[in-house]
Amino acid sequence: MTYQETIDYLYHLLPVFHRTGASAYKPNLTNTINLCAHLGNPQTKFKSIHVAGTNGKGSTSHMLAAILQSAGYKVGLYTSPHLKDFSERIRVNGQPIAQERVISFVDENRIFIQSVLPSFFELTVGMAFQEFARQQVDIAVVEVGLGGRLDSTNIITPILSLITSIGYDHMDILGDTLPLIAAEKAGIIKPGIPVVISERQSEVEAIFRDVAARNNSPLYFASDRFIIEKHGYDRGNLRIELLDQVSRNKNEWTLELPGTYQMKNLPGVMQAIDLLREQGFELSDEAIKTGLAQTITRTGLKGRWQKIGDNPLTYVDTGHNEAGIKAILECIQSVKHRQLWMILGFVKDKDLERVLRLLPTTANYVFCESNLPRALPAIELAEVAKSFGLRGSIRHNVNEALQFARDQADPDDDLVVVGGSTFVIAEINGI
Numbered sequence: 001m002t003y004q005e006t007i008d009y010l011y012h013l014l015p016v017f018h019r020t021g022a023s024a025y026k027p028n029l030t031n032t033i034n035l036c037a038h039l040g041n042p043q044t045k046f047k048s049i050h051v052a053g054t055n056g057k058g059s060t061s062h063m064l065a066a067i068l069q070s071a072g073y074k075v076g077l078y079t080s081p082h083l084k085d086f087s088e089r090i091r092v093n094g095q096p097i098a099q100e101r102v103i104s105f106v107d108e109n110r111i112f113i114q115s116v117l118p119s120f121f122e123l124t125v126g127m128a129f130q131e132f133a134r135q136q137v138d139i140a141v142v143e144v145g146l147g148g149r150l151d152s153t154n155i156i157t158p159i160l161s162l163i164t165s166i167g168y169d170h171m172d173i174l175g176d177t178l179p180l181i182a183a184e185k186a187g188i189i190k191p192g193i194p195v196v197i198s199e200r201q202s203e204v205e206a207i208f209r210d211v212a213a214r215n216n217s218p219l220y221f222a223s224d225r226f227i228i229e230k231h232g233y234d235r236g237n238l239r240i241e242l243l244d245q246v247s248r249n250k251n252e253w254t255l256e257l258p259g260t261y262q263m264k265n266l267p268g269v270m271q272a273i274d275l276l277r278e279q280g281f282e283l284s285d286e287a288i289k290t291g292l293a294q295t296i297t298r299t300g301l302k303g304r305w306q307k308i309g310d311n312p313l314t315y316v317d318t319g320h321n322e323a324g325i326k327a328i329l330e331c332i333q334s335v336k337h338r339q340l341w342m343i344l345g346f347v348k349d350k351d352l353e354r355v356l357r358l359l360p361t362t363a364n365y366v367f368c369e370s371n372l373p374r375a376l377p378a379i380e381l382a383e384v385a386k387s388f389g390l391r392g393s394i395r396h397n398v399n400e401a402l403q404f405a406r407d408q409a410d411p412d413d414d415l416v417v418v419g420g421s422t423f424v425i426a427e428i429n430g431i
Helices: 003-013 017-024 030-038 057-070 099-108 110-116 120-134 178-188 205-214 262-278 285-293 295-299 322-333 352-356 378-386 398-408 422-426
Strands: 047-052 075-078 090-092 139-143 160-163 195-197 219-221 226-234 237-244 250-255 306-309 313-316 340-344 364-367 392-394 415-419
Touching: 003 099, 003 120, 030 110, 030 120, 047 057, 047 178, 057 075, 057 139, 057 262, 057 285, 057 295, 075 120, 090 120, 099 110, 099 120, 120 139, 160 178, 160 262, 178 205, 195 205, 195 262, 205 219, 226 262, 237 262, 250 262, 250 285, 262 285, 285 295, 322 352, 322 415, 340 398, 352 378, 364 378, 364 398, 378 392, 398 415, 415 422
Parallel strands: 047 139, 047 160, 075 139, 160 195, 195 219, 313 415, 340 364, 340 415, 364 392
Antiparallel strands: 075 090, 226 237, 237 250, 306 313
């Protein structure tokens, strides 16, 4: 098969979460364990860092990968979902897995795939681990897909675990309270393996303390040690002055990821770097500086408060839950503008009330939908939004919505922001 035929084959054969939602989620590790055993347990053949959390785990994973690459290490990076192409999920030193490798993996394992029928995500995890082992990476940064305890990535034994901020998302699967959600994320904590918590949150702190104690795992709350002294912007990049309360050193770091919410992620990254140094990794301040300043350049990350146009100034952000929308609103406040235009599309299983109640009624809205069975129809979104005082137009395709907003907006003074769903942003032309 060609590459596209291979991807289509997988989409049609296997349950795909980003298309159908919870029905594709398999709450156990059986298929992943069997798949990796079939592949020769490649996950045991490289060192890894495991990253979980509701918000920030993707940015954190990419920053860590970029810093390790800058220090000269060969780095695997597994993330999900992809934005434009499946190959984005599996990278080595920023380069997506070759299409030929995807084709050959499916071809070589087709009989096993058809007999076991793992989920799309389970198969992707196995493919990633085999590729990292084949390329003999020095270390892989592995982002959890959903939750942690029962996520397919949780068959690894990492040298370090990291959990970013906890918020409300996927409550139909993970639970409807922050402690329940945190307990699922804490499932990546392994016996004796140090774990970093990026942000101390009073609602869930006890969960992490309890699980770490039961596993005899050293626990670090990064936000206690690394304090943001001040921040600002320089030519579109976020500059953060960070105080290390242990060494009393102050450093100013420039991040290529410009969203203000990176201030929650950076302490976790810095604490992780310190622990990696203790384990023998040579990570100079210069490597940190380069990695943070070139995260997008070195890893190919897209969709995190990414500017896609001027006149009018236009940004996209994949934040799609309560905490993610709050972070986007903080970014919006940091940009001088007269009128805000928001292009929104969501999937059906989002808790819209938690999100829509946050949004400004003074903005002009354009409601749209992605081309997925899981997408919430734009007309339904507009009806729900109206009950929160949010009014606007309906354009079913995001590119039509974007063109409409740009045509209507003042090119010099207005701000256009696209958000609500990774899958809406993925369909924007030219991103």
